[in-house]
Amino acid sequence: xxxxxxxxxxxxxxxxxxxxxxxxxxxxxxxxxxxxxxxxxxxxxxxxxxxxxxxxxxxxxxxxxxxxxxxxxxxxxxxxxxxxxxxxxxxxxxxxxxxxxxxxxxxxxxxxxxxxxxxxxxxxxxxxxxxxxxxxxxxxxxxxxxxxxxxxxxxxxxxxxxxxxxxxxxxxxxxxxxxxxxxxxxxxxxxxxxxxxxxxxxxxxxxxxxxxxxxxxxxxxxxxxxxxxxxxxxxxxxxxxxxxxxxxxxxxxxxxxxxxxxxxxx
Amino acid sequence: xxxxxxxxxxxxxxxxxxxxxxxxxxxxxxxxxxxxxxxxxxxxxxxxxxxxxxxxxxxxxxxxxxxxxxxxxxxxxxxxxxxxxxxxxxxxxxxxxxxxxxxxxxxxxxxxxxxxxxxxxxxxxxxxxxxxxxxxxxxxxxxxxxxxxxxxxxxxxxxxxxxxxxxxxxxxxxxxxxxxxxxxxxxxxxxxxxxxxxxxxxxxxxxxxxxxxxxxxxxxxxxxxxxxxxxxxxxxxxxxxxxxxxxxxxxxxxxxxxxxxxxxxxxxxxxxxxxxxxxxxxxxxxxxxxxxxxxxxxxxxxxxxxxxxxxxxxxxxxxxxxxxxxxxxxxxxxxxxxxxxxxxxxxxxxxxxxxxxxxxxxxxxxxxxxxxxxxxxxxxxxxxxxxxxxxxxxxxxxxxxxxxxxxxxxxxxxxxxxxxxxxxxxxxxxxxxxxxxxxxxxxxxxxxxxxxxxxxxxxxxxxxxxxxxxxxxxxxxxxxxxxxxxxxxxxxxxxxxxxxxxxxxxxxxxxxxxxxxxxxxxxxxxxxxxxxxxxxxxxxxxxxxxxxxxxxxxxxxxxxxxxxxxxxxxxxxxxxxxxxxxxxxxxxxxxxxxxx
Ligand SMILES: Cc1cc2nc3c(=O)[nH]c(=O)nc-3n(C[C@H](O)[C@H](O)[C@H](O)COP(=O)(O)OP(=O)(O)OC[C@H]3O[C@@H](n4cnc5c(N)ncnc54)[C@H](O)[C@@H]3O)c2cc1C
Ligand code: SF4
Numbered sequence: 039x040x041x042x043x044x045x046x047x048x049x050x051x052x053x054x055x056x057x058x059x060x061x062x063x064x065x066x067x068x069x070x071x072x073x074x075x076x077x078x079x080x081x082x083x084x085x086x087x088x089x090x091x092x093x094x095x096x097x098x099x100x101x102x103x104x105x106x107x108x109x110x111x112x113x114x115x116x117x118x119x120x121x122x123x124x125x126x127x128x129x130x131x132x133x134x135x136x137x138x139x140x141x142x143x144x145x146x147x148x149x150x151x152x153x154x155x156x157x158x159x160x161x162x163x164x165x166x167x168x169x170x171x172x173x174x175x176x177x178x179x180x181x182x183x184x185x186x187x188x189x190x191x192x193x194x195x196x197x198x199x200x201x202x203x204x205x206x207x208x209x210x211x212x213x214x215x216x217x218x219x220x221x222x223x224x225x226x227x228x229x230x231x232x233x234x235x236x237x238x239x240x241x242x243x244x245x246x247x248x249x250x251x252x253x254x255x256x257x258x259x260x261x262x263x264x265x266x267x268x269x270x271x272x273x274x275x276x277x278x279x280x281x282x283x284x285x286x287x288x289x290x291x292x293x294x295x296x297x298x299x300x301x302x303x304x
Numbered sequence: 305x306x307x308x309x310x311x312x313x314x315x316x317x318x319x320x321x322x323x324x325x326x327x328x329x330x331x332x333x334x335x336x337x338x339x340x341x342x343x344x345x346x347x348x349x350x351x352x353x354x355x356x357x358x359x360x361x362x363x364x365x366x367x368x369x370x371x372x373x374x375x376x377x378x379x380x381x382x383x384x385x386x387x388x389x390x391x392x393x394x395x396x397x398x399x400x401x402x403x404x405x406x407x408x409x410x411x412x413x414x415x416x417x418x419x420x421x422x423x424x425x426x427x428x429x430x431x432x433x434x435x436x437x438x439x440x441x442x443x444x445x446x447x448x449x450x451x452x453x454x455x456x457x458x459x460x461x462x463x464x465x466x467x468x469x470x471x472x473x474x475x476x477x478x479x480x481x482x483x484x485x486x487x488x489x490x491x492x493x494x495x496x497x498x499x500x501x502x503x504x505x506x507x508x509x510x511x512x513x514x515x516x517x518x519x520x521x522x523x524x525x526x527x528x529x530x531x532x533x534x535x536x537x538x539x540x541x542x543x544x545x546x547x548x549x550x551x552x553x554x555x556x557x558x559x560x561x562x563x564x565x566x567x568x569x570x571x572x573x574x575x576x577x578x579x580x581x582x583x584x585x586x587x588x589x590x591x592x593x594x595x596x597x598x599x600x601x602x603x604x605x606x607x608x609x610x611x612x613x614x615x616x617x618x619x620x621x622x623x624x625x626x627x628x629x630x631x632x633x634x635x636x637x638x639x640x641x642x643x644x645x646x647x648x649x650x651x652x653x654x655x656x657x658x659x660x661x662x663x664x665x666x667x668x669x670x671x672x673x674x675x676x677x678x679x680x681x682x683x684x685x686x687x688x689x690x691x692x693x694x695x696x697x698x699x700x701x702x703x704x705x706x707x708x709x710x711x712x713x714x715x716x717x718x719x720x721x722x723x724x725x726x727x728x729x730x731x732x733x734x735x736x737x738x739x740x741x742x743x744x745x746x747x748x749x750x751x752x753x754x755x756x757x758x759x760x761x762x763x764x765x766x767x768x769x770x771x772x773x774x775x776x777x778x779x780x781x782x783x784x785x786x787x788x789x790x791x792x793x794x795x796x797x798x799x800x801x802x803x804x805x806x807x808x809x810x811x812x813x814x815x816x817x818x819x820x821x822x823x824x825x826x827x828x829x830x831x832x833x834x835x836x837x838x839x840x841x842x843x844x845x846x847x848x849x850x851x852x853x854x855x856x857x858x859x860x861x862x863x864x865x866x867x868x869x870x871x872x873x874x875x876x877x878x879x880x881x882x883x884x885x886x887x888x889x890x891x892x893x894x895x896x897x898x899x900x
Contacts, residue, residue, distance in 0.1 A: 047653055066812040081548070083652065088548035095764045097807055106808045109815055111340075113514045115550045116647065118438050119344040134549070135650050161485055162813040172341065176453050181446035182405045187329055193402040195414030205407035205433045208442060212343055243405050 050139045053080050054148040057138065058100065059089055061108055062153040063163045071160075075100045086126060086133035086141075086152065087112055110164035117277060120213030124164045125153040130218040130275055133164075155218045170226045171212050174233035177256040182246050194244050207239035207285065209278040216272035216282060228265035229257065231272040235285040241292060254293050263289060309726040310335065312479060312494035314465045314521055316342025318437070318708060319691025320500030321444035322715025323722070328451035330723055334458065335492050336448070337481050339516050341461045343445045346502050346514035347711070350437025351555060351644070352421060353429035354401075354708040356394030360415050365426040367391040372885055374706060377423040378671070378699025379845035379855065380887040381534065381863065381880060386678050386696050388884055390713040397712050398430050404443040408432050422556060422602060423703040434643035440708060463490075464818055465521045466750075468497065468528050468687065469743045475729075476686035477736050480747050485813045489747055491740040495726035496686050498718050499525060500711075503670045503692040507826045507833065508779065509771015511667035512544055512553045522674055522693050523825035526832070531675035531683045532866045533695035533878075535829070536836035539702055539846050540779050542605035544666030545648060546624055551666030552651055554627065555644045556704065558661075559598045561637070564628045565589050565609065567617045577619075577626055577660045588612055603701065603846060606665040610780040619662055628660040667779060669707065671698040671846065672833070675865060680718035686729065688722050690714030695863070700845025754820045755811065759803030763820050766797055766804065770823075770830060778834050782849050787838040794830050801827065832866045832873045839875055840864065845890075857887060 059076045076093045077100040094107035112122040115134040122133045127141055127150060141150055158166040216231040217223045223230055237253045240246035257263045263286065272282045309332040313320045316338040324334045336342065359365040370391035375384055402408060402416060408430050409417045418427040432439035451457045463481040469491060471477050478493040504519025505511030526532045543558065544551040559565070566585045573580060589608055590597040598605075613623045629637055629645075634657040637645060645656045654661070674682050674689040676696055681688050691711040698706065773793050777786040801824060806816035842856035843849050862877035 046658070047655065065810055084548055085651070091549060091764070095762055104807075106810050106814075107816060109813055113340050113344050113516050114346065114349050115515065115547075116349055116552055117650070118348045118435060119340070119514065121340060121344045137651070137653055139653060162810075165813060168341075172343070172449070175446075176449060179450075181450045182403070183450075184403060184447070187325060187400055187447075189396040189399065190403065192399040192416065193405075196410060197414055198410035198412070198417075201407045201410045202433075204405075205439070208405075208407050208439060209433075209435065211348070211438075212341075240405065245403070246405060 048143060050143050053082075053139070053142070056080055056148070057089070057142070058149045059093065060149060060151045061163065062151070063108065064154070064160050066162055067159060074105060080138075082139070084138040086136040086138070086150070087115060087122065089138060089150070090133070108164060109162045118211060120211030123155060123213045123215060125155060125218070127151055130155060130215045132213065132277055135277070155214060157218050157223055158214065168212065168214050171214055171217070171230075171232060174229045175212075175236060177229060177259075178233045178237040178253050179249060179256060180233070180236040180240060182240060182243060183249055196244070200242070204239060204242055207235050207242075207280060210235060210280055211278065213277065215275040215277060219271040219275040221269050221271065222265050222267045227261055229259075229261050229263070231266075231282040231286065233257075234263055234289050235280055235282050238285040238289050241289070250292065251296065254289070254296055257289065258293060263293065308333065309495050309723060310493070311496050311498065311722050311726060312337065312492045313498045313500060314338075314479065315345070315500035315502060315691070315693070316445075316448075316461075317345035317347040317500060317502050317691060318441055318444060318711035319693075319715040320498070321441070321448050322712045323498050323500060323690060323719040324457055325444060325447045325451065326716055326719035327723060328448070328454075328456035330719070332723060332726075333456060334451075335460060335494065336457055337460045337463045337465055337479075337492065339462070339464050339484070342448070342459065343442065345441060346517055347441040347708070348435070348438040349512070349514060349553075350708055351434050351553065353419060353431035353436045353705045354398060354440060355421070355428050355703070355705040356398040356430060356709060357391065357426070357428055358395045358398060358416070358418065358430070360411070361418060361427045363426050365428055367394065369426065370394065370428065373424045374697070374703060375699070375885045376888070376890060377703040378701050379890050380857075380861065380882060380885075381537070381699030381844060382697055383678070383881040384884040385881055386717075389717070390697060390710055393713055393716070394709050397709060397716075401440055401443055404447060406432055406439050406443045421704040429705040437708060440712075465501070465524070466747050466821065467524050467743060468684070469739055470528060470684070471736055471739050474529060474684060476684050477739060480743050482747075482751075482818065484818060487751065487811055487814070487817065489744055489751070491744055493740065495729050495731065496688065496722040498722055499674060499687065499689040499693055500691045500715065501693045504826070504829055505667050505670070507770065507830050508538075508667040508774045509768060510547070510549070510551050510775075512541060512551050513667075515550075518822040518826055519670075519693075519829050520822040520825040523829040525674065525682075525684070525687065526866070527825075527828055527868045529684055529868065530687060532672065532829070532832050533675040533863050534672035534700075534836070535832040535866055536840055536864060537671035537700050537846050538667060538779060538833065539602075539669040539671060540606045540665045541668035542602055542609055542665050543627055543663040544668070545652060546662065546664050546666075547651060551664070552647065553666070553668070554648065554661065554663050556602070557644065558627060558629060558641060561640050562629070562632050563598060564631070565598050565605075565625055566628060567612055567619060567625050571616045572621045574620065577628075578630075586612075586617065603848070607780050607848060609665055613664070624662040624664045626660040627663045629656055630658055630660055634658070665780060667775065669702055671695065671700060671702055672836070675863075679721040680714055681721055681725070686725060688718045690718040700847060750821070751817055754806060754817050757803070758805050761800050761804040763801075763804045763806070763816070763823055766800060767823055767826070770794070770797055770827065774830055774833070778837055780848065782837050782847065783851065784838055784841075784849070787834055790834050791831060791838070794827055794834065798824075798827050828868070835873055835875065836864045836866060855890070861887065
């Protein structure tokens with residue numbers, strides 16, 4: 039701790055000259071996976087993306103073998119688009135916000151491993167296809183039904199607290215970390231925490247509530263909410279700190295209430 | 305008259321999704337083509353907010369004042385009628401987002417809260433936490449997903465537009481796009497095409513933009529005959545966080561809350577900033593602008609920071625200065641700036657409450673873009689444009705929080721205009737025979753030749769070189785000799801481009817061919833920006849030439865229009881419609897230069 043009471047971040051004191059980047063690669067959908075290691079000169083302030091950019095400028099392995107430039111997805115580089123998600127040193131996260139110094143400090147060596155997410159079709163190298171997640175959003179009708187986009191003035195008033203609670207759910211960037219970490223999710227058998235939290239987001243809204251039944255319906259199918267095994271891995275890996283277990287709990291409650299009183303509406 | 309209309313929209317940021325929603329709602333079919341899944345478009349990056357003169361703060365704000373601020377901020381280079389229409393529509397746009405469920409921050413009475421942003425005296429900016437762009441984009445993404453479920457919108461995500469399909473009369477009949485996994489090329493036939501592909505920040509190498517902001521699609525349209533306007537107007541934000549991979553924005557609010565900008569007086573001083581005593585620090589903004597200090601307008605702050613670094617005063621001899629908040633109590637900072645300081649900490653690793661931030665100006669926004677008329681139509685019949693990729697609204701400089709609203713306005717205006725056009729387009733004629741096949745063939749040949757190319761140049765290194773030249777010479781301070789040299793450099797890079805090797809024998813999902821095509825298009829557009837700047841011998845908005853420090857309305861109150869030719873862009877000038885707000889000198893040093 040320094041004089042001003044600030045706990046200074048632990049620094050990488052003796053950075054290595056080079057870092058070894060081990061990448062799990064695949065040539066095409068369905069192809070065999072294989073590892074290649076690249077040696078990259080260390081500099082301060084590197085993140086995983088800039089290391090990959092270095093490699094693509096000179097795609098030669100540590101052993102000196104010429105190879106193809108690694109393929110990965112990236113866009114905003116500010117951890118809001120979700121596209122650059124991969125498994126880094128065994129943990130699923132966004133590669134833009136994975137700082138090399140932190141990774142090296144955590145392991146104490148100079149090796150970094152990069153793997154594609156394992157729960158989605160692996161297109162090539164570190165690139166995956168997360169289309170199923172967008173399909174899940176359709177299933178829970180994650181939107182508000184409007185009468186039309188013509189001018190009808192503002193929506194109802196809302197307390198700032200409620201707006202902030204919704205904001206917390208609305209930050210979900212469909213990155214897929216929660217599904218990657220979920221022990222119940224494989225081969226798209228389960229709609230997953232993302233979609234449940236988005237259903238919650240709209241069920242909480244005064245207008246959105248009017249279509250709650252349809253949304254819950256979408257969660258009561260074979261791949262629905264009952265697949266949750268309460269492992270709680272999802273909240274731990276969610277980069278946006280979305281209260282996923284709370285969403286699952288409250289949605290389960292909504293479903294129960296709906297089942298109990300549903301017949302009244304008929 | 306046509307009955308089943310199909311409109312192709314290229315790009316699913318705010319502008320593209322706004323247009324898609326309106327067209328689907330009107331009962332027509334949309335093909336929506338986007339490089340990334342639309343929910344991941346660059347619009348998610350916007351943090352600050354969206355402008356609209358809702359006047360809930362009792363300040364007497366009005367769309368007319370919004371119009372005045374926008375024209376004045378843009379140094380009078382924008383055509384005013386569309387600006388007026390946007391400002392009039394802005395409150396309705398914000399209300400519509402409210403109804404779509406955007407969690408805007410609220411006042412204690414439960415109304416939408418508004419904050420103040422640069423270039424205005426009013427609280428006119430609605431915001432949702434620290435990620436307004438993300439929240440607005442998601443709202444549109446949700447509505448468009450609804451239309452997708454209803455079968456009105458066909459999404460082609462992971463497809464990149466390569467070119468337009470034009471018939472013998474230069475009428476746009478659709479486009480060619482490439483599947484980024486299979487590299488398959490496909491024609492998209494359409495009654496009208498709306499381009500909404502965002503800005504071209506990557507031409508400058510590193511910028512605050514997303515990696516998809518290459519301007520490549522727009523450049524392709526330009527090379528096929530679309531006019532490109534005001535290319536030289538590029539906004540550089542004074543405070544961004546330099547990174548190895550990109551420049552991340554540090555919000556203006558850091559200075560608003562008392563942040564001080566300084567460099568060590570001794571060039572190359574290697575000491576820890578905390579160990580440098582006050583009298584050895586140069587607070588150059590406070591020294592040069594005693595009245596406004598660190599809160600001088602964006603363009604001035606940008607120029608000064610740039611200048612001290614060029615003179616060698618940058619921290620550790622590099623292009624960076626300190627933005628220091630450490631004199632403010634940590635609790636205050638957490639309360640007022642928490643979310644944005646977290647971004648710095650996440651990417652740099654230092655806590656700005658205790659360690660001065662290192663920042664540098666970063667290319668941020670392009671005011672220039674495809675030329676459009678007041679209905680968002682380009683000069684090519686059947687081709688429209690909306691969002692950051694068109695040139696309307698912002699003139700020579702964009703005000704903060706005015707872009708998001710202009711994107712939605714553009715989409716909302718382009719949609720009915722495209723439908724109107726499509727209803728009347730003659731579709732039974734024989735002119736379209738063979739044009740799709742011919743364009744597909746032409747595009748396939750370009751891919752094939754890139755794939756075959758063998759040479760010693762690396763395309764990513766060429767891109768780095770382009771970015772460095774453009775950033776050094778075509779951003780903050782511009783000199784004619786350097787602009788000329790830059791154009792020569794671009795020509796050299798175009799020559800060297802012919803010797804790139806893509807280094808990728810596996811064409812499945814390769815990024816090398818798409819990148820090579822983007823790079824070529826960036827080079828073409830870089831010339832438009834550079835030569836536009838060279839030709840404009842005045843200073844206006846974001847365009848600053850020390851040799852011509854004043855605005856020259858007589859000669860240059862005109863939009864620059866660039867048209868492609870094989871040798872060089874052909875530049876011409878078009879009068880600006882200033883029928884609503886009379887131009888006056890732009891001078892923020894004495895409050896806002898109000899006419900009576
Ligand atoms: C860090 C940052 C902060 C900002 N903050 C604010 C703010 O607070 N307020 C404000 O008003 N503005 C802000 N802006 C500006 C604003 O975010 C952008 O101008 C705006 O989002 C652009 O939206 P768009 O719809 O034009 O395009 P984008 O959101 O950039 O979308 C472009 C779309 O086109 C697609 N595309 C591109 N090329 C092709 C191709 N060849 N083929 C197919 N598809 C293609 C992409 O996939 C994407 O879907 C900010 C900008 C940045 C960089
Ligand atoms: S809930 Fe969290 S982890 Fe899951 S997709 Fe959304 S942001 Fe990613």
